[in-house]
Amino acid sequence: MARKSGSRADVTGPAIRRAAETLFAKHGYAAVSMRQIAAEVGVRAGAIYLYTPGKQTLLFELMRDHLEALLEEVGRASADDGPVNELNAFIRCHVGYHFDRRDAVFLAYMELRNLSAENFALIEGLRRKYEDQLERILVDGKREGCFAFEDSRVVTMALIAMLAGVHVWFRDGGRLSRNEVEEIYADLARRMVAAT
Amino acid sequence: MARKSGSRADVTGPAIRRAAETLFAKHGYAAVSMRQIAAEVGVRAGAIYLYTPGKQTLLFELMRDHLEALLEEVGRASADDGPVNELNAFIRCHVGYHFDRRDAVFLAYMELRNLSAENFALIEGLRRKYEDQLERILVDGKREGCFAFEDSRVVTMALIAMLAGVHVWFRDGGRLSRNEVEEIYADLARRMVAAT
């Protein structure tokens, strides 16, 4: 007797988040109306407010959930087995996310401007954690003599920008397989840090 | 008797474009109102329509003018003196633009979604020209044995994404000079294509 038969609460909520993610990624947060999201789900605009306090929260939670999942996965992937392998795992993990969660990845770095001040601070904290995780791999590798570069901060930002750019050209079912794309980017990253 | 004294036509027009560029870059095209732009300039919303047919045209012309200027400058900078030098010039030129025209660079790859269909096609054409110019340098270099990489298209996109990412962290008057930033990125690019 867990749920009412005929109830859609467990279906509509996730559907709203999925629709918001798709539409925000496609047209941008500010250009999407609650009516559009509702239409995509198949309900009226008013019904959305049963599942979220508003549009801003919808955006914030999409970004937060994605970044937390990404952080956890990167943390798992780059377990302690040497800077070269850790860098490899980090890159493949991020690139792989473009295959699995394309829109979420896109939102997380395109819609920062549209977060309220306090939500921005929270999301920025998660992003910073993510950047720091990569930078720590680089610094460790340099100290151990696996990598060679001048400025760890700039290289970190260059790597992350390069990864974020995957969304611009990558299309599912294109000429390159997931594994090929991951390998090309991992290779570029190794070159950038002069991995031995 | 060239111009009416007291007239501001030659001042207000450019001021509107500058204000639009700043505000669009800061808050996003869709989140900025004509009233905000007018307030920044010091006129009323209605006055803006004396200088542009509308908001969409304002965005389009900002992007077009920037891309045309960038294309011309890149074309001049990378005159025919070998792939390694051409790549160098291309990278330094693009990075340098983040110092001179920060907001314009940002707009040109952040606001594609908000262009009308026909404006998008025109801007996309200019972007494609820019990408092709870089890819040609890479392909030439590979053929001549200066560069070594697998996939010229992916490397091109990776390089452009890396360059575009400068805006995320770069601030005027930061710890790195213009020349240092240009050199770091040129160095990263040479590593990515295994320049000899």
Add this chain to the structure above:
DNA sequence: GTCTATAGATGGATAGAC
């Protein structure tokens, strides 16, 4: 849980006075 209806605010763009 979802609907219709609507409040209340704000948007782009235009008309006409000065």
Add this chain to the structure above:
DNA sequence: GTCTATCCATCTATAGAC
């Protein structure tokens, strides 16, 4: 050339019927 005033569309969010 700029202003005030305004039209009309659309927006987020809420109230209340079912």
